[in-house]
Amino acid sequence: MARSTPPQDVFTAVAEPQRRQILTALASGERSVNELADLLQFRQPQTSKHLQVLKEVGLVDVRSLGQQRLYQLNGERLKVIQDWVEALEQLWTSRFKRLDTLLEHLQQTPSPVETLEGHGDAHE
Amino acid sequence: MARSTPPQDVFTAVAEPQRRQILTALASGERSVNELADLLQFRQPQTSKHLQVLKEVGLVDVRSLGQQRLYQLNGERLKVIQDWVEALEQLWTSRFKRLDTLLEHLQQTPSPVETLEGHGDAHE
DNA sequence: ATAATATATTCTTTTAATAGAATATACAAG
DNA sequence: CTTGTATATTCTATTAAAAGAATATATTAT
Numbered sequence: 001m002a003r004s005t006p007p008q009d010v011f012t013a014v015a016e017p018q019r020r021q022i023l024t025a026l027a028s029g030e031r032s033v034n035e036l037a038d039l040l041q042f043r044q045p046q047t048s049k050h051l052q053v054l055k056e057v058g059l060v061d062v063r064s065l066g067q068q069r070l071y072q073l074n075g076e077r078l079k080v081i082q083d084w085v086e087a088l089e090q091l092w093t094s095r096f097k098r099l100d101t102l103l104e105h106l107q108q109t110p111s112p113v114e115t116l117e118g119h120g121d122a123h124e
Numbered sequence: 125m126a127r128s129t130p131p132q133d134v135f136t137a138v139a140e141p142q143r144r145q146i147l148t149a150l151a152s153g154e155r156s157v158n159e160l161a162d163l164l165q166f167r168q169p170q171t172s173k174h175l176q177v178l179k180e181v182g183l184v185d186v187r188s189l190g191q192q193r194l195y196q197l198n199g200e201r202l203k204v205i206q207d208w209v210e211a212l213e214q215l216w217t218s219r220f221k222r223l224d225t226l227l228e229h230l231q232q233t234p235s236p237v238e239t240l241e242g243h244g245d246a247h248e
Numbered sequence: 249a250t251a252a253t254a255t256a257t258t259c260t261t262t263t264a265a266t267a268g269a270a271t272a273t274a275c276a277a278g
Numbered sequence: 279c280t281t282g283t284a285t286a287t288t289c290t291a292t293t294a295a296a297a298g299a300a301t302a303t304a305t306t307a308t
Contacts, residue, residue, distance in 0.1 A: 009141075011135075011138055011139045011144070012139045012265090014135055014139075015135045015136045015138075015139035016265090016266085017133075018266095020135070020208070023212060024211075024212065024215075027211075027212045027215035027216050027219070028215050028219060029219050032284080032285090033284070033285055033286090034283095034284065034285080043267085043268080044284080044285070044286090045267090045268080045269085045270095045285090045286075045287080046266085046267070046268085047285090048285060048286055048287085049266085049267095049286085049287085051285095051286095052286080052287095064274095064275095066275065066276070066284090067274065067275045067276065067283065067284045067285075068275095068283095068284060068285080069284080069285065069286090073212070073216050073219075075212070075213050075216035075217065078209050078212060078213055078216075081205065081209050082206065082209045082210070082213075084144070085202050085205050085206045085209070086206070087151075088147060088148065088151045088197070088199070088202060089199050089202055089206075091148075091151035091152050092151050092197050092199035092202075093199065095151070095152060095153055136295095140295085140296085142296095156254080156255090157254070157255055157256090158253095158254065158255080167297085167298080168254080168255070168256090169255090169256075169257085169297090169298080169299085169300095170296085170297070170298085171255090172255060172256055172257085173256085173257090173296085173297095174296095175255095175256095176256080176257095188304095188305095190254090190305065190306070191253065191254045191255075191304065191305040191306065192253095192254065192255080192305095193254080193255065193256090
């Protein structure tokens with residue numbers, strides 16, 4: 001029942017290993033369906049199907065050249081993922097400045113000091 | 125059958141919207157299971173299950189504090205995703221320098237000249 | 249030992265994604 | 279119009295993930 005409900009978000013699309021391979025193959029340039037299938041040792045229908053998914057979430061674009069369909073990575077869409085990851089990392093990195101949680105625990109536990117050992121970071 | 129074959133890679137783990145919410149909630153600091161469940165309006169068992177998945181792929185760490193389990197984002201593991209995205213973007217950005225693919229097509233197709241219109245490339 | 253709280257696990261059901269095989273469509277060439 | 283090549287789609291079967299309910303385990307307090 002894959003066709004009736006295709007992955008709609010970029011994250012789901014990229015969760016598939018074969019689709020990541022396709023994207024990687026496309027990163028260095030435009031390829032036709034059969035080129036991709038040959039290169040990655042996938043069957044043609046599977047390749048087409050994965051490409052449809054990638055197209056639906058905007059990770060690839062297509063253009064027609066005769067009877068071929070040339071697929072191309074759309075790097076812009078990768079930013080959806082990148083932005084999310086970076087936002088998380090921002091928060092994670094700046095978590096040392098927010099001692100709220102830590103202080104909460106300090107009030108509750110006898111000696112949670114060991115938790116901080118080994119970080120070596122300037123935590124304040 | 126989710127428990128028997130849990131997602132092993134970071135990409136699959138992150139494909140789940142609720143797990144992304146959990147990670148986002150954890151980005152600003154450590155939280156207990158119930159804190160997360162309350163905050164995100166998830167049920168406790170679901171929350172635990174998602175956390176196990178995240179733990180298995182290394183995206184979160186746990187420590188025990190009394191009867192609570194405090195989960196914490198492991199930002200390092202996010203780099204797996206980030207590195208992959210950035211590698212792709214690198215290639216995508218530098219794709220203009222690599223005309224190999226384009227030249228390949230020139231050799232295979234009879235008159236793909238129309239394809240080149242507007243490019244202004246010297247093709248032989 | 250019993251009760252209360254916090255979290256984890258198991259089992260079942262439901263839903264969604266993937267593969268495979270077969271077929272359809274599109275375009276080009278003769 | 280028939281053939282060949284490239285790609286897309288449909289249908290079915292399989293597999294995997296997720297939700298839900300119930301229960302188990304762990305820790306603390308009484």
